[in-house]
Amino acid sequence: MxxxxxxxxxxxxxxxxxxxxxxxxxxxxxxxxxxxxxxxxxxxxxxxxxxxxxxxxxxxxxxxxxxxxxxxxxxxxxxxxxxxxxxxxxxxxxxxxxxxxxxxxxxxxxxxxxxxxxxxxxxxxxxxxxxxxxxxxxxxxxxxxxxxxxxxxxxxxxxxxxxxxxxxxxxxxxxxxxxxxxxxxxxxxxxxxxxxxxxxxxxxxxxxxxxxxxxxxxxxxxxxxxxxxxxxxxxxxxxxxxxxxxxxxxxxxxxxxxxxxxxxxxxxxxxxxxxxxxxxxxxxxxxxxxxxxxxxxxxKLEELRQATSDDVGGILTLIEPFERDGTLVKRDRTEIERDADQYTVLEHDGVIFACAALYPYPESRTAEMAALTVSPLSQGQGDGEKVLRRIEQRARAMGLSSIFVLTTRTMHWFIKRGFQPVDPDWLPEARKRKYNWDRKSQVLMKKLNGS
Missing domain, CATH: 3.40.1160.10 (Acetylglutamate kinase-like)
Structure with missing residues (x-):
């Protein structure tokens, strides 16, 4: 074969x-x-x-x-x-x-x-x-x-x-x-x-x-x-x-x-x-x-919602191919189970087709959007934008003034949606300590209107 x-x-x-x-x-x-x-x-x-x-x-x-x-x-x-x-x-x-x-x-x-x-x-x-x-x-x-x-x-x-x-x-x-x-x-x-x-x-x-x-x-x-x-x-x-x-x-x-x-x-x-x-x-x-x-x-069959522990398997299935090719940083199951309520998922007909996590840094009035992933089966249909909008809503509800992402391959997608490159030194101190200088990820920040 x-x-x-x-x-x-x-x-x-x-x-x-x-x-x-x-x-x-x-x-x-x-x-x-x-x-x-x-x-x-x-x-x-x-x-x-x-x-x-x-x-x-x-x-x-x-x-x-x-x-x-x-x-x-x-x-x-x-x-x-x-x-x-x-x-x-x-x-x-x-x-x-x-x-x-x-x-x-x-x-x-x-x-x-x-x-x-x-x-x-x-x-x-x-x-x-x-x-x-x-x-x-x-x-x-x-x-x-x-x-x-x-x-x-x-x-x-x-x-x-x-x-x-x-x-x-x-x-x-x-x-x-x-x-x-x-x-x-x-x-x-x-x-x-x-x-x-x-x-x-x-x-x-x-x-x-x-x-x-x-x-x-x-x-x-x-x-x-x-x-x-x-x-x-x-x-x-x-x-x-x-x-x-x-x-x-x-x-x-x-x-x-x-x-x-x-x-x-x-x-x-x-x-x-x-x-x-x-x-x-x-x-x-x-x-x-x-x-x-x-x-x-x-x-509408689509449901955009906060993830639960029942969604961990679906999130892993979605992000694993992108972890393997280096687009995303590897996350183990324990970490995702611990942070499940930080994730937003887009479910369609019982299947998760997009997700992203939001990690707030309240002392700096900002939050990191991580693991934004869209299934290859639905890319180009606006699922990424839907998840991004929901993440922005959650960040505003926390009283935050901006969100940021770290990326090595998708910077143009974020720039088209209002993100601007910033120096890694801009990162909150707690996040800067975990920054992988070898990976050389670009840091992109977006200010939130109405926050």
């Missing part, structure tokens, strides 16, 4: 491990658009879902079948009709939907049964369970349009679904529901997935869609200057929805976003819109820091 492979694989695996631990035992509702299956993406999606389930995630899979039903209708010479973003399901369309659902269920179950050696599915043994978990009611007549056999979710058999996923099975739901009298209704994949996620109290609702995500400036052209929003607070998502017209098709910005907002408002912590066209999109969204699509959240 090559050293290059070892060098890249080991850091990568360590970087995803916190997410593996964090998601174990959680419940994900994953909604796969019928277009993804029509595009031949089912085998790869099945492999990724099997991997996620093997790492302890409970999965409910909801499939769409929009293009498959349209194909059946076209074969029968029947026109597909839509209104208000929903299919108008007459008797012919209902028959086509039932045929498409049956075929897709067969294909999905077959995809999860492929346990060939030397593939991601080897030894997976994914058990797929489907059934009449959805009770439906008719859409009825809206604005003069009779939706006929189109329906909405009336009730979700949460107990039945939970029993299945708790036994290790993956629950597969088609966008179909039945009334208490046995009448069948054609539902939308988006509404089924959202309703199920809400009723289960799922940890994530994930739409694998035709669109790459959501842009908060949708009128602007796509490109590097107008990337998708990888993280959108619920309030911002609601504000964006209020500006958008009623969605009519999946490519409309509000089409999936409206369901993400509904889910988050009802208690689902995170809702995602990711592109099925990108291979491994599901893994990238779940196990990589910034993901690949848009995540709507009810609150």
């Amino acid at each position: 090559s050293a290059v492979f070892n060098f890249t694989f080991v850091p990568w695996f360590r970087s995803v491990a916190p997410y593996i631990h964090m998601h174990r035992g959680k419940t994900f509702v994953v909604a796969v658009a019928g277009e993804a299956i029509a595009a031949g993406k089912l085998p790869a999606i099945a492999q990724d879902l099997a991997l996620i389930q093997s790492m302890g995630v409970k999965v409910v899979l909801v499939h769409g079948f929009r293009p498959q039903v349209n194909e059946q209708l076209a074969a029968k010479g029947h026109e597909a009709r839509y209104s208000h973003g929903m299919r108008i399901t007459d008797t012919v369309a209902l028959d086509c939907a039932q045929e498409a659902a049956g075929q897709l269920r067969y294909e999905i179950e077959a995809a999860f049964s492929q346990g060939l050696p030397n593939t991601p599915m080897a030894g997976a043994q994914v058990r797929v369970v489907s059934g009449n978990f959805i009770t439906a009611r008719p859409v009825g007549i809206v604005d003069g349009v009779d939706f006929k056999h189109s329906g909405l979710v009336r009730k979700v058999d949460t107990d039945g679904i939970l029993r299945c996923i708790d036994m290790g099975a993956m629950v597969l739901l088609s966008p179909f529901g039945f009334s208490p009298t046995g009448e069948a209704f054609n539902l939308t994949m988006e509404e089924v997935a959202t309703s199920v996620a809400i009723e289960l109290g799922a940890d994530k609702l994930i739409f694998m869609s035709e669109v790459p995500g959501v842009r908060s400036q949708p009128s602007e052209p796509e490109g590097e200057d107008n990337p998708i929003d990888t993280e959108m607070p619920l309030a911002a998502a609601e504000a964006l929805l209020a500006q958008l017209p009623q969605p009519q098709q999946p490519s409309d910005v509000a089409f999936y976003l409206q369901h993400c907002v509904r889910a988050c408002k009802a208690g689902v912590e995170r809702s995602h819109i990711i592109p099925f066209a990108v291979d491994g999109a599901l893994l990238l969204e779940v196990y990589v820091h910034d993901g690949i699509g848009t995540m709507v959240i009810d609150e």
Whole structure:
């Protein structure tokens, strides 16, 4: 095995491990658009879902079948009709939907049964369970349009679904529901997935869609200057929805976003819109820091706070690579445990991505900011500035008039943020006695306004 492979694989695996631990035992509702299956993406999606389930995630899979039903209708010479973003399901369309659902269920179950050696599915043994978990009611007549056999979710058999996923099975739901009298209704994949996620109290609702995500400036052209929003607070998502017209098709910005907002408002912590066209999109969204699509959240995942003894392991993991290459001075675990309350940490989704310590010298009305570290996974995103601002706030609260740092490699970063070089003799006497003249660290000082 090559050293290059070892060098890249080991850091990568360590970087995803916190997410593996964090998601174990959680419940994900994953909604796969019928277009993804029509595009031949089912085998790869099945492999990724099997991997996620093997790492302890409970999965409910909801499939769409929009293009498959349209194909059946076209074969029968029947026109597909839509209104208000929903299919108008007459008797012919209902028959086509039932045929498409049956075929897709067969294909999905077959995809999860492929346990060939030397593939991601080897030894997976994914058990797929489907059934009449959805009770439906008719859409009825809206604005003069009779939706006929189109329906909405009336009730979700949460107990039945939970029993299945708790036994290790993956629950597969088609966008179909039945009334208490046995009448069948054609539902939308988006509404089924959202309703199920809400009723289960799922940890994530994930739409694998035709669109790459959501842009908060949708009128602007796509490109590097107008990337998708990888993280959108619920309030911002609601504000964006209020500006958008009623969605009519999946490519409309509000089409999936409206369901993400509904889910988050009802208690689902995170809702995602990711592109099925990108291979491994599901893994990238779940196990990589910034993901690949848009995540709507009810609150900011980032928490900037004072560290506790429980954070010592995370701080050590963050700073050790920088100690090894000489960027930071070596600190042992005992020292960090002793000084834990001196540290400020930036935690994102349960993982520490930045930290810094503040050591005050009250007699000189100054303090040292030490061990300012930002994870390589989030550098360039402003995490260092956030920690610096919090350190400055803590120093002001102590009545200090300045802070200083000692650095050998990052002086330009600090100078751009208001620090000025000073002679080591400027240091407080207690700190000057500990100054390592062999290391030749530059001393940079910043005066604090309002202190």
